[in-house]
Amino acid sequence: MRTFTLEKVALSLLLLLYTSCGYAQWLQAEWDVMGTRATVELWLEPHQRSNGKDDNAINHPAVRAVHDEFERLNQLLSPWIAGSELALVNANAAQKSVAISTEFENLLQRSRWYFEKTNGAFDITFASAGHLYNYREGTQPDDATLESVAPAIGLNRVRVSASGVTFSDAATRIDLGGIAKGYAIDQAIALLKSFSIKHAYIGLGGDSYVLGDRNGRPWQVGIRHPRDDKAVALTLPVSDIAISTSGDYERYFMRDGERVHHILNPSTGRSSSSLVSVTVLAEKGIDADALSTSVFVMGPEKGLEMINRLEGVSAILITPEGDVLYSDDLAAPN
Numbered sequence: 001m002r003t004f005t006l007e008k009v010a011l012s013l014l015l016l017l018y019t020s021c022g023y024a025q026w027l028q029a030e031w032d033v034m035g036t037r038a039t040v041e042l043w044l045e046p047h048q049r050s051n052g053k054d055d056n057a058i059n060h061p062a063v064r065a066v067h068d069e070f071e072r073l074n075q076l077l078s079p080w081i082a083g084s085e086l087a088l089v090n091a092n093a094a095q096k097s098v099a100i101s102t103e104f105e106n107l108l109q110r111s112r113w114y115f116e117k118t119n120g121a122f123d124i125t126f127a128s129a130g131h132l133y134n135y136r137e138g139t140q141p142d143d144a145t146l147e148s149v150a151p152a153i154g155l156n157r158v159r160v161s162a163s164g165v166t167f168s169d170a171a172t173r174i175d176l177g178g179i180a181k182g183y184a185i186d187q188a189i190a191l192l193k194s195f196s197i198k199h200a201y202i203g204l205g206g207d208s209y210v211l212g213d214r215n216g217r218p219w220q221v222g223i224r225h226p227r228d229d230k231a232v233a234l235t236l237p238v239s240d241i242a243i244s245t246s247g248d249y250e251r252y253f254m255r256d257g258e259r260v261h262h263i264l265n266p267s268t269g270r271s272s273s274s275l276v277s278v279t280v281l282a283e284k285g286i287d288a289d290a291l292s293t294s295v296f297v298m299g300p301e302k303g304l305e306m307i308n309r310l311e312g313v314s315a316i317l318i319t320p321e322g323d324v325l326y327s328d329d330l331a332a333p334n
């Protein structure tokens with residue numbers, strides 16, 4: 001005869017409790033990198049959870065891979081790290097040809113593609129003037145200084161050949177801040193997919209990507225109100241798409257009633273003021289990122305005209321008056 005002792009019942013209850021620990025769950029992690037905040041939120045199936053002993057989300061292998069990739073890109077592309085590939089190019093390319101990695105070259109070629117597509121509104125040599133601003137300290141170059149660096153701006157000052165990069169003007173500087181975060185997001189999404197993650201949100205400052213859905217519903221991504229950091233201007237239900245917002249409220253200071261911020265018009269070396277927020281949706285983060293900065297500089301008419309011409313991209317613009325403008329594919333039919 002089989003007997004069910006109290007111990008046996010207790011043991012099977014414990015076993016049941018242990019196996020039910022293998023539930024699916026959302027995992028969230030946040031950290032600072034690339035001068036901004038990284039956020040990762042992902043859905044783990046029971047077999048994708050780590051052994052349960054380590055509750056720290058950052059130590060999950062998929063999150064760790066994203067963390068390390070962002071750090072690697074920061075070391076490669078930061079203008080503030082003296083040994084970064086970007087800093088070495090800026091320090092030496094006016095004197096000699098500087099050898100670069102294939103990855104760096106690809107980013108330069110992509111930047112050139114956008115430079116041409118936007119008639120020079122997207123121009124990584126904006127940094128020739130950009131490095132003279134200090135948003136934290138609230139300082140900017142005077143007109144005479146800007147005039148003296150004007151000849152250094154223009155991507156045709158940058159030559160890329162088999163032996164490396166050269167600058168034809170001693171005052172030329174480049175900065176990939178308008179495209180690097182979108183690229184980093186694409187790298188992160190590829191990594192998450194390699195871990196068989198099906199549902200995730202990745203945010204890096206104003207750039208994000210939503211993979212799959214959230215509990216069977218589209219992700220809800222908010223566009224910040226440009227003049228109230230606690231308010232959301234619009235919420236977009238989205239999945240499997242990159243979203244990038246460029247705003248004049250990210251890095252700025254006020255001077256004589258004017259907002260001096262981090263998106264510069266390369267033709268003047270001054271902050272662009274015809275829009276206050278631009279959100280672009282695209283399949284790839286790199287395109288959403290470059291295009292949000294581009295449209296911000298191009299202004300509402302030329303910017304929307306370009307977005308409407310491009311395949312598979314949408315945009316939402318907020319004007320200084322507070323009007324919201326949409327690309328044709330998003331606008332409600334009249």
Ligand code: ADP
Nearest residue numbers: 122123126177178205206246250262263264293
């Ligand atoms: P954020 O970095 O605030 O998320 P953006 O995607 O709009 O926002 O990128 C702004 C960054 O783009 C600036 O900090 C600067 O590094 C770079 N940038 C500014 N003006 C230009 C420009 N005209 N062309 C290309 N890059 C630019």
Ligand code: MG
Nearest residue numbers: 178289290293
């Ligand atoms: Mg951008």
